[in-house]
Amino acid sequence: MGDVVLDISMSLDGFVTGPNVGNEHPLGEDGGRLHDWKFDRGRSGRLLRGKVEQA
């Protein structure tokens, strides 16, 4: 049987999106930084400090 896998980017303080998720910010404010690593355009070790969705 296949496993169920969760593979997700998370900030050091445990958020998987920033605050105020909406059409303008699909990943929340500043949430795009969580995916910088995939696009080789940033550094890791970020704190989002949003208070919306805690993983």
Add this chain to the structure above:
Amino acid sequence: MSKLRCHISISLDGFVAGPNQSEENPLGEGGERLHDWVVALAAWRQSHDKQGGETNASTRIVEESRENVGAGVMGRNMFGPIGGGGWGDEQWTGWWGDDPPYHYPVFILTHHPRDPVEMEGGTTFHFVTDGIESALERAREAAGGKDVMLWGGAQVAQQYLAAGLLDELELHVVPVVLGDGARLFDNLGDAEVQLEQVRAVEAPGVTHLKYRSVK
């Protein structure tokens, strides 16, 4: 340059202690599991008068954490006893017996003044009542050019993080979900915390992530 370093075990959901800390559960309910990886190591057991233990990828991490440290800073809640308050009969000298595993001066942040307590093996506990900057300044002076280790707990680590005074943060991330307790990354206000990853080491039951503060 003398660095302020913090090396701390943390659950996957971001807690450095479990809920309901007490005399029986100083690390809160379930909190002991955060340290399973380290108490299994020979390197840790030797320094805590215990026999045996294993050697693995975490051994080097523990050795590294002890290198070039000349003084420590610690919160009152970590020093104990649980509940805080005045020092009463002054019998309390920490959780670590007569010969604590520090072997350098440790500065305890507290609201309650107390004379320094000299322990065996080179550890002296100093009690600082005028804030985190003062404690760091005194620790730096005592460290004589070496680094200062910030031992925690969560509240004190948050204060140093928020003040931008922490130079190095090493998280020992343990695959445990505590659900409640003392969160490390909390009460940071509007502080801009910018960290840069230095290295990651995978070891049995833990992943060691080292960050440096970008100032």
